[in-house]
Amino acid sequence: MTATEEPSAGDGAPPQPLTIAQLAELAGVSTATVSKVVNGRTEVAPETRALIEGLIREHGYRPQRRRASPAPLVELVFHALEGDYPVEIAKGVEQVVREHQLAVVLSELQHRHTPGKGWIEAVLSRRPTGVIAVFADLTKEQRDQLATRGVPLVLLDPSGDPGQQVPTVGASNWNGGLAATRHLLDLGHRRIAIITGPDYALSSRARLDGYRTALDMAGVPVDPDLIGRGDFVVEGGLAQAHRLLRLPDPPTAVFACNDGQAMGVYRAAHQLGLRIPHDLSVVGFDDLPSTQWMTPPLTTIRQPLAEMAATAATMLLKLAQGEPLAQPRIELGTELIVRESTTKPSR
Structure with a gap:
């Protein structure tokens, strides 16, 4: 068997993840191109990136060197850092992750709801334990890049419909x-x-x-x-x-x-x-x-913003530990709080 051949079913051994060289041969591209995709670089044509990402999902990827362990931090991404809303979310996440000796890194999308170019590279360079995106939505390409690097993602109060594949937490x-x-x-x-x-x-x-x-x-x-x-x-x-x-x-x-x-x-x-x-x-x-x-x-x-955030963080840590989620989509209840700004109409 050559260095680029996959183990055959007749060998009796389970299929092994592919190296960069084997992925490059299957995709018909250079090893440099596969390396760029694996490392989250952006200068790869979308069609080529999608092909390589698909092969990685199908066959797995075996790095040439032992992959570094995730950094002890959780990436918390907000569309905007204004007012009490992000503070309550950060409190809920911090409450959970500090029990696991993890830190929280905050980033802001300047009122965008989809991260711009370069965001995924910065996240992958930090090698977080996971990503929680708040009132935001990642592109399919960005979600695939996180998935193929083993970085779990949870959407909190998502702005759009991410489909069934991405875990979410919201309110009623x-x-x-x-x-x-x-x-x-x-x-x-x-x-x-x-x-x-x-x-x-x-x-x-x-x-x-x-x-x-x-x-x-x-x-x-x-x-x-x-x-x-x-x-x-x-x-x-x-x-x-x-x-x-x-x-x-x-x-x-x-x-x-x-x-x-x-x-x-x-x-x-x-x-x-x-x-x-x-x-x-x-x-x-x-x-x-x-x-x-x-x-x-x-x-x-x-x-219940803090509770929603704590739920998202708990889901994220389970995914990071390789545990399946009993409920990938969770909706917490809302409650009417009556104070002094409402009364019977005067006319």
């Missing part, structure tokens, strides 16, 4: 949207506006669907004018609230699909001389620590 966003809107309906509101998140976000669409369902069940028609397309940031909530509150028949209540946008609604109400909750009831979503100190304290939907 539809139930949260339903509960927020039902609370306002039970108080007597019928002109209920919503400020959504971005259309591409699964959580935003689910919260909007919960809002629509609650109105439908109450026999209240959905008014398209009362749907404000937001972006999960304070400024978006401020802009949409100004538009909604200047309608000829303005809403008596606003459901903001995250607490940041609810802060924007508070600011708009103040600028327009409206009192919360006497002139306008407001409900948020997340229950970030700062919401209980708003004036008045914000009624909101509690999303």
